[in-house]
Amino acid sequence: MKQIIARNFRSFWKISNLIFMGFGIGFVVALSLHLYGKDTIFSFEETVGRYNVDYLTMCAYVFIFGIANISLIIKTADTFTNEIKSGTVKLLFIKPLSRKEILLAKVLGNFLGSLSNLLFCLLMASSLYIAIGNLDIDVAINIYTINIAIFLGGVIEILTILALMSMLAIFIKNNVLFTILMIFILFIGAGVIPVAENIASNTYYDLHLYCFDLSSQLFTLIKTFAEPLNTVIGTYSGTFSTFMMTTYSLNDPDFIIGNSFGSAFKDQIGPLIIMTVYLAITVFSMLASILRYDNMDIS
Amino acid sequence: MSVLKLENVSKSFKRFKAVDYMSFSLDEGKIYGFIGPNGAGKSTTINMIAGLLKATSGTITILNEDVSNKNIRKYLGFSSEFPVFYNDMGCLDFLIYMGTLCGMSYKEAYKEALYLIDRLALSSFENKKVSSFSTGMKKKVGLAAAIIHHPKLILLDEPTANLDPDSRLEIIEIIKELASDNKTILISSHVLSELETFIDNVLIIQNGKLVLDASMEEVQRTSxxxxxxxxxxxxxxxxxxxxxxxxxxxxxxxxxxxxxxxxxxxxxxxxxxxxxxxxxxxxxNMSLNDLYESITKGERHETDHS
The missing domain is CATH 3.30.70.790 (UreE, C-terminal domain)
Structure with a gap:
């Protein structure tokens, strides 16, 4: 099983993927340099006040949405749809492994591979920010911790999307249709933008208060872990409503991002319910995948 | 000792019955020829034994364990008619990967892969992508992947198809060596003149039913x-x-x-x-081809009359 995990993990570090990430990083660097010197980009005091951290939003958009998710679509299609179509799945099905193990190994391999890509990209983003932006240690600590928050938010997001993707790939068995459908779903669920903004902004509030208090560093870390969960879940719940509201508020994007259903909902009992719903979607997707995979005839 | 046992195994695809209550067993250390016309159900049967297809009814056991038991598959090797490979893997890496998936350590798999590559005259291609190989070379790699983990039961679907004469002889030699090492081999092939030179038993399948299960000696004695x-x-x-x-x-x-x-x-x-x-x-002596024709044509005549 570990061989399958390792193989899938390694596929995220192939030259093709590194080039892909390179483009993402290059894009962020180019944009950072272009925006360098413009106060609203690198001044936290101003940007947080406006509930908008442009650089982080940009990084989150490029890395979470652009790289982690698109890589996942390609790799999931390769792992499931292509393997069934080309027949290479036979090579695994005749080995002393249950189909459940094979499926979980592939999902886990893809999950870890995607996370490693994401972590690498966010570390790059943080480093770029420090190199190009403000070298103040306060900001340096903040930016890394905020990116950890973005990373953890990405973990939840990747897990949910991966489970959904795996199920669709197994059921659809058609690469083109699968890719179109997944991109469509991702665009509808483009909550990654408000997700990233909310994670960055809300975490920053806490970090800002506790940054130089060593005793509160641990608390900050725990908060960093807890906050993205709430925020991601809250914003996910807001994704659909955001999408709906877009039709009514096209001229007021701040309203959509800043005052969406998710933003208000996350302080209430909503996150628990929504978390349960999203967990249920993930579990349902995985169970459906296992059932289908387990009963699949390959000839 | 019976290595493989099929009892009343059937497989239906919607309304079409590809395999109809098939029963037979394979003994240790023997080579079995599995022959029949196209569409008779050979590949379906082999795929069911390999665990790729699930039988609609009946039981398939390998070494007295149901084929659905994943652990039993470490005693099974399978090479399909058109072997498939990962496009991104070289020959050596592919064989090592196949070996380690069967529970071998990396070192064991590496050693065995090198031996097989050498045995199959693929040494100069060991690091080349298998996807770039010729059909014959792919067949060899498929066979190597099927036997790298020393399985007790080996299923080979058309192992010598599309091979040049030298490669055919090489593969047949390996098959004979495997049988002498007490492996049980089930070979599906259409090259009957070749098959009869090294098989011990013959299984003939027609319209999803087993119509003959006999040793070659028996066949010649009773023909x-x-x-x-x-x-x-x-x-x-x-x-x-x-x-x-x-x-x-x-x-x-x-x-x-x-x-x-x-x-x-x-x-x-x-x-x-x-x-x-x-x-x-x-x-x-009656050739396998004569026997095959007499059985399958006889069946066809009976079918025509009915």
Missing amino acids: DNATLIINSKDQRLRAFLDHKAYIYTLNDGVYRVKVDNDAKSSIKKYIVENDIDFKELYDE
């Missing part, structure tokens, strides 16, 4: 359609054959008489009793 070869210039023999209306061909004094066992005895008795002069008199 009543063998050809009797007589080399004789004596005209009395020809008169006798014509009188009895036996079907024969005559070429330079050599009679090839196609008759059943009773007629054969009658001809031999006539030769002895009448002191017919002959240079040679022997039974030409």
Whole structure:
């Protein structure tokens, strides 16, 4: 099983993927340099006040949405749809492994591979920010911790999307249709933008208060872990409503991002319910995948 | 000892019954030829044994364990008619990956992969992508992947198809070596003249049903359609054959008489009793092809009549 995990993990570090990430990083660097010197980009005091951290939003958009998710679509299609179509799945099905193990190994391999890509990209983003932006240690600590928050938010997001993707790939068995459908779903669920903004902004509030208090560093870390969960879940719940509201508020994007259903909902009992719903979607997707995979005839 | 046992195994695809209540068992250390016309159900049966298809009914056991038990698959090797490979893997890496998936350590798999690559004359291609190989080379790698983990039961679907004569002989040699090492091998092939030179038993399948399960010795012993070869210039023999209306061909004094066992005895008795002069008199064993044709055509005639 570990061989399958390792193989899938390694596929995220192939030259093709590194080039892909390179483009993402290059894009962020180019944009950072272009925006360098413009106060609203690198001044936290101003940007947080406006509930908008442009650089982080940009990084989150490029890395979470652009790289982690698109890589996942390609790799999931390769792992499931292509393997069934080309027949290479036979090579695994005749080995002393249950189909459940094979499926979980592939999902886990893809999950870890995607996370490693994401972590690498966010570390790059943080480093770029420090190199190009403000070298103040306060900001340096903040930016890394905020990116950890973005990373953890990405973990939840990747897990949910991966489970959904795996199920669709197994059921659809058609690469083109699968890719179109997944991109469509991702665009509808483009909550990654408000997700990233909310994670960055809300975490920053806490970090800002506790940054130089060593005793509160641990608390900050725990908060960093807890906050993205709430925020991601809250914003996910807001994704659909955001999408709906877009039709009514096209001229007021701040309203959509800043005052969406998710933003208000996350302080209430909503996150628990929504978390349960999203967990249920993930579990349902995985169970459906296992059932289908387990009963699949390959000839 | 029975390595593989199928009991009343059926497989239906919607309304089409591809395999119909098939039962047979394979003994240790023997090579079995699995033959039948296209669409008879050979590949379906092999795929069910390999665990790729699930039987609609019946049981398949390998070493007395149900084939659905994942652990039993470490004793199973399978090479399909058109082997498939990962496009991104070189030959050596692919074989190591296949070995480690079967529970071998990396070191063991590496050692065994190198041995097989050398044995199959692929050494100069060990780091090349398998996807760039010729069909014949792919067949060899497919066979190597099927046997790298030393399985007890090996399923080979058309192992020598599309291979050049040298490679065919090489593969047949390996198959024989495997059998001498107490492995059980089930080979599906259409090259019957080749198959009959090394198989111990034959299984013939027709319309999803097993129509013959016998050892090659048994087949030759019981076949009543063998050809009797007589080399004789004596005209009395020809008169006798014509009188009895036996079907024969005559070429330079050599009679090839196609008759059943009773007629054969009658001809031999006539030769002895009448002191017919002959240079040679022997039974030409029935070829696997003759047997196959007699069974499958017979079945077809029966089907036509019905």
